[in-house]
Amino acid sequence: MVADSGEWDTRHQxxxxxxxxxxxxxxxxxxxQLDPVDRARxxxxxxxxxxxxxxxxxxxxATKPGEGTPAARNPYNCVAALRDFADALRSGGEEAQRVAGDPDPDPDPGDDDTGDVAMWAERFSATGIDLPVYTLPDLAPGE
Structure with missing residues (x-):
């Protein structure tokens, strides 16, 4: 979809x-509020x-080489948006590690508990284990 200005629609991004x-x-x-292991996960x-x-x-x-970046092709702008969002999430996680002073992650974690690729929440989803309860930051009224 092309926007009224003649430019590609970038609404997803x-x-x-x-x-x-x-x-x-x-x-x-x-x-x-997570421990270093769960932040690393x-x-x-x-x-x-x-x-x-x-x-x-x-x-x-690869589908249409020579037609510009995927971000310029609709409906593929959604892929560019996904990349941007995933990058923002990853950056936020890395910043949280830095702020918390977490040790540098092990580049070759092997089979130890900190090296699994499972989402941290899997640990809490087993039968009989309560999900963690978080304290939310205070927001001003109307935010």
Whole structure:
């Protein structure tokens, strides 16, 4: 879809950038409440999503080489938006690790508990275990 101005419609990217900006404070507050192991799991899961989005991007580029980037092709702007969002999530996770002073992740974690790629929530979803309860940051009325 081409916008009225003749430019490609970038609504997916525009909206997801706004979403990522609006989500950043809440995401940071919740990540701060995790222990270093679970923060590392979050970063790995977010990196896995980013790699998946990159693979989608490469597949879109390969479908019609020479027609510009996927971001300029509708409906493929949604792939660009996914990449932007996944990157924002990954960056937020890495920033939370930095702020918390977490140790650098093990580049070759092997089979230890910190090296699994499972989402941190899987640990809490087993029968009989309560999900963690987070404290949300205070928001001014109307936010």
């Amino acid at each position: 525009d909206n997801v950038i706004d979403l990522a900006d609006d989500l950043a404070e809440l995401d940071a507050a919740l990540l701060a 979050q970063v790995r899961a977010r990196q896995a999503l980013r790699l998946y989005a990159d693979a989608m991007w490469d597949a879109v580029k």
